[in-house]
Amino acid sequence: EDKVVQSPLSLVVHEGDTVTLNCSYEVTNFRSLLWYKQEKKAPTFLFMLTSSGIEKKSGRLSSILDKKELFSILNITATQTGDSAVYLCAVSTSGTYKYIFGTGTRLKVLA
Amino acid sequence: DAGITQSPRYKITETGRQVTLMCHQTWSHSYMFWYRQDLGHGLRLIYYSAAADITDKGEVPDGYVVSRSKTENFPLTLESATRSQTSVYFCASSLLAGGGVRQETQYFGPGTRLLVL
Numbered sequence: 001e002d003k004v005v006q007s008p009l010s011l012v013v014h015e016g017d018t019v020t021l022n023c024s025y026e027v028t029n030f031r032s033l034l035w036y037k038q039e040k041k042a043p044t045f046l047f048m049l050t051s052s053g054i055e056k057k058s059g060r061l062s063s064i065l066d067k068k069e070l071f072s073i074l075n076i077t078a079t080q081t082g083d084s085a086v087y088l089c090a091v092s093t094s095g096t097y098k099y100i101f102g103t104g105t106r107l108k109v110l111a
Numbered sequence: 112d113a114g115i116t117q118s119p120r121y122k123i124t125e126t127g128r129q130v131t132l133m134c135h136q137t138w139s140h141s142y143m144f145w146y147r148q149d150l151g152h153g154l155r156l157i158y159y160s161a162a163a164d165i166t167d168k169g170e171v172p173d174g175y176v177v178s179r180s181k182t183e184n185f186p187l188t189l190e191s192a193t194r195s196q197t198s199v200y201f202c203a204s205s206l207l208a209g210g211g212v213r214q215e216t217q218y219f220g221p222g223t224r225l226l227v228l
Contacts, residue, residue, distance in 0.1 A: 032215060042201060042219035043154075088153065092215070097142060097161055098169060099217065103153035 002027040004091050006102035014110050017079050021105045023089030024071040033072050035063055036088040038104070043088055046074070079109045114138070117202050117220040125228050130189045132223050134202030142205045143185040144217065145169075145177065147198040154201065160185055192227045199224050 007022045032050045036043035047056040049065035065072045086104040115136040145157040156169030158177040176188045203217040
């Protein structure tokens with residue numbers, strides 16, 4: 001059975017800290033891994049990764065994929081209170097149009 | 112530019128009643144998805160659609176029915192609501208389901224919070 005596991009489930013940090021969120025997966029015919037940020041509403045897209053070792057970066061956020069070890073990390077440097085959210089990881093597989101989501105990591109950044 | 116909208120935003124119903132949640136997108140995206148989000152489970156796919164008149168089951172389809180007669184609309188019907196269907200329902204759309212970031216990124220609607228008493 002395909003599955004996506006995120007860790008930690010929740011995290012509390014102080015502004016300025018750096019955090020690393022983890023997403024591991026076990027799926028057949030991996031196609032892509034996507035990261036979303038969900039505040040008190042709908043998820044919004046952050047990154048899509050398809051190739052190992054290529055870092056995607058957007059401001060203070062970055063992400064990388066390891067297809068050999070079947071995981072991805074999302075790094076947030078110099079965290080701000082606005083980074084407080086649930087971060088979701090989703091994996092898609094070739095041959096289907098389904099996206100399997102992890103349960104998310106709830107990040108709280110304290111001022 | 113309305114994007115993707117859902118209605119109603121909040122719904123309270125009783126066990127056994129039929130409920131329809133509406134989803135409308137203005138981008139002419141081919142793919143549309145229905146998810147439910149519950150504590151401890153994350154987002155789980157209920158149904159998806161690759162185009163008008165093409166739908167398929169996701170992880171948790173039991174008790175739900177979908178249709179897609181027009182590209183822009185993808186209603187989700189709970190035929191006989193049960194308490195276990197109390198959840199937040201998200202509709203999403205994407206241009207395609209593969210081929211790169213632009214094609215594969217899913218855009219989510221604001222969600223419908225459903226309470227079944």
